[in-house]
Amino acid sequence: xxxxxxxxxxxxxxxxxxxxxxxxxxxxxxxxxxxxxxxxxxxxxxxxxxxxxxxxxxxxxxxxxxxxxxxxxxxxxxxxxxxxxxxxxxxxxxxxxxxxxxxxxxxxxxxx
Numbered sequence: 001x002x003x004x005x006x007x008x009x010x011x012x013x014x015x016x017x018x019x020x021x022x023x024x025x026x027x028x029x030x031x032x033x034x035x036x037x038x039x040x041x042x043x044x045x046x047x048x049x050x051x052x053x054x055x056x057x058x059x060x061x062x063x064x065x066x067x068x069x070x071x072x073x074x075x076x077x078x079x080x081x082x083x084x085x086x087x088x089x090x091x092x093x094x095x096x097x098x099x100x101x102x103x104x105x106x107x108x109x110x111x112x
Contacts, residue, residue, distance in 0.1 A: 019073070020053040023077050030059035033072050038068065045092040055096060073099045 023043075025033065032038035038090055043049070052075065059070040079094040080087060 007072065017055045021047050021049065022056045022058060024060040024067075025057045026062060027068075028056065029106060030070060030072075032105050033057055033074075034070070034097065040093065040095045042087075042091065042093045045081060045090055049076060049079060049094060050065075051076055051094075075099060 024039075029038065055074045055076060057072045057074060059068040060066075061068055074096040076094045076096050079092055082089040082093045085093075
């Protein structure tokens with residue numbers, strides 16, 4: 001998958017940020033991100049995640065199979081790739097800082 005460079009997120013102060021990756025998050029996971037309890041992720045590295053990438057984490061409701069509209073913009077601060085530290089070869093583990101709650105200025109086709 002290529003990065004989602006067509007997505008711009010707008011922060012509460014009106015600043016815009018070009019997003020590298022839009023990530024689907026289930027409600028429990030999203031709540032932990034929003035409150036600051038979760039600042040890490042483990043994912044298939046099909047997007048070529050890298051330190052410094054901006055990630056837009058969007059809450060997804062598996063019951064309704066739709067995005068809820070809640071989003072957090074973050075930046076990857078550290079990353080390890082498989083097979084380091086027992087991580088499977090095609091996966092990565094990264095930490096991130098939450099920058100702000102965000103709204104979408106221009107969504108990628110097919111996303112809400």
